[in-house]
Amino acid sequence: MATNIGMMDSAYFVGRSEILAWINSTLHLNLSKVEEACSGAVHCQLMDAVHPGMVPMHKVNFDAKNEYEMIQNYKVLQDVFNKLKITKHIEVSKLVKGRPLDNLEFMQWMKRYCDSVNGGGLHNYNALERREASKGGKEAGKKSAPSHSSTKGSTAAPKPPSSHARRNSNDVPSSVNTTNQSAKTSSKSSTSVYDEQITELKLSVDSLEKERDFYFAKLRDIEILCQTPEIEDSPMVMHQW
Incomplete structure (x- = not known):
């Protein structure tokens, strides 16, 4: 099974719409852009679909938003590649930036690889169930580990705000808050x-x-x-x- 596919291979001529349709139908998602999969979680689940039991789904973060969270997903993917002796290089630094062309090329490679493993079809794979199991494992881990703030709260009751602090907070004009909010909204839209x-x-x-x-x-x-x-x-x- 070839894992190094040349840039002139037909795999890299598959269009965005076909790639999106394949991802959404396989994993029961609703992506509108290929680069929305830049967190690496989708790639991990595609590997889970073609190699059941090979991907530790409890380590995959489907809610990853920051780059350091995405990098952890790609570490999981790289470990799976290593176990399967897949030599494909993962350009993590480019993928996590959400660059459309880089993400499209890597997903084109993923489709070609998955098609070569299962002949183009994934059968009896419950994508929703696997995602929920992954999220459930993370929630259980969070509940079992008490936070530092909750520990402190059990030993010391919070101090009520002083009358001076209450008076200062009431003195802030509402017009100032409204101006700040409108400025932030305008800045976000421009960005x-x-x-x-x-x-x-x-x-x-x-x-x-x-x-x-x-x-x-x-x-x-x-x-x-x-x-x-x-x-x-x-x-x-x-x-x-």
């Missing part, structure tokens, strides 16, 4: 617009770079071909040089 523009520019640059590399490789192949003894002395090649 969101900039983030979308940056993502589009990055995607455009990535596409141009891949197109450049593709045509350069073709030109290099032609150059090498023209230098072979059988072709180098042909009239057409001699005329060109």
Whole structure:
């Protein structure tokens, strides 16, 4: 089973819509963008579907939002790759950034790999049940470990606020709070617009770079071909040089 798939393989020509349909139908999800799977949890569950019992699902965080949480999911995925002797390199630093092209390429590879394992179909796999079991394990772990704040609360009763503190809090004008909230909302909306523009520019640059590399490789192949003894002395090649 090949795990290193060349960039010109047909796997990398599968479109986003087909990839999304495959993920959503296989795992009973409702993703609208491939990069929404950048946390690594989806990849772990896909491996769980094709290799039952190989993925420690209780370690997979489906609610990962921060990069350090996503990295933990990719560590689980890398451990599974190592156990299965899969040599595919996982570019974690790029995937966790949510870059569309990087996430699409890795998911294209995932689909090709999963298809090669099960022949294109996943049978008798209850994706919802496996996710709930994973989340249930995490909740049980949280309940069994009392927090530091709750321990302190059991030994000392909270102090009521002093009359001075209550008076200061009441003195804050409501107009100031309203102004601060509107400023924060405006800032968030502006940041969101900039983030979308940056993502589009990055995607455009990535596409141009891949197109450049593709045509350069073709030109290099032609150059090498023209230098072979059988072709180098042909009239057409001699005329060109």
